[in-house]
Amino acid sequence: MPSLRIPGVWALAACVSVNLATLPEVSAANEPGNNDEATDRSYFYKEVDKEDLEKMIKKSDKDIVCILYGTTCSHCQELHPQQEKAAKKILEETNEVAFARLDTFRFRYLGSHLHKTLPDWTGANVMSEAEKEGSAAPRMWIFRVKEKHMEQIPHEVMGWDKKVGWKKVREWVRANINNGEGYDWKAAKKGKGGGKADEL
Secondary structure (H helix, E strand, O other): OOOOOOOHHHHHHHHHOOOHHHHOHHHHHHHHOOOOHHOOOOOOEEEEEEHHHOOOOOOOOOOOEEEEEEEHHHHHHHHHHHHHHHHHHHHOOOOOOEEEEEEEOOOOOOOHHHHHHHOOOEEEHHHHHHOOOOOOEEEEEEEEEOOOOOEOOOOOHHOOOOOOOHHHHHHHHHHHOOOOOOHHHHHHHHOOOOOOOOOO
């Protein structure tokens, strides 16, 4: 019996074969939604990765407020405008605090990283537990440089109210930086003190 020949089959197979080496590497950075175009940019929070934040903490002489967010996290996007406004208002009053934010969808296990690289700091274990539970974002943390202690800012003051949420963030920071002594925002309001946004 003559063999069955299907014209063009082998040519078609050759056309559809793919050289896997030419495919782009898939990573969190180029997954849909995980890029700068999908992220609301910040004018007051320095965008950092784990190593950047570690260096910032080690070099800083002021407390650091850091947002842990995710590019595709709807709650993070909801909080963003209020957190931006809070940082703007605070920086108009004082230069005694720095601001940063880290995308936990791209840079995971921050708590474990800081626990290893900042062994003389306390609080990293709490962050690690939140990460294990899958609740790393949205979160706000304060890094108390003088005390060498990292602490989660209360969930209810992160800026949930779409009209005045920024006030709760500002009030908490006003009262809790500098070892819990806060800063003299009243003097800044009268034009006798305060600061401006640092170039981070």
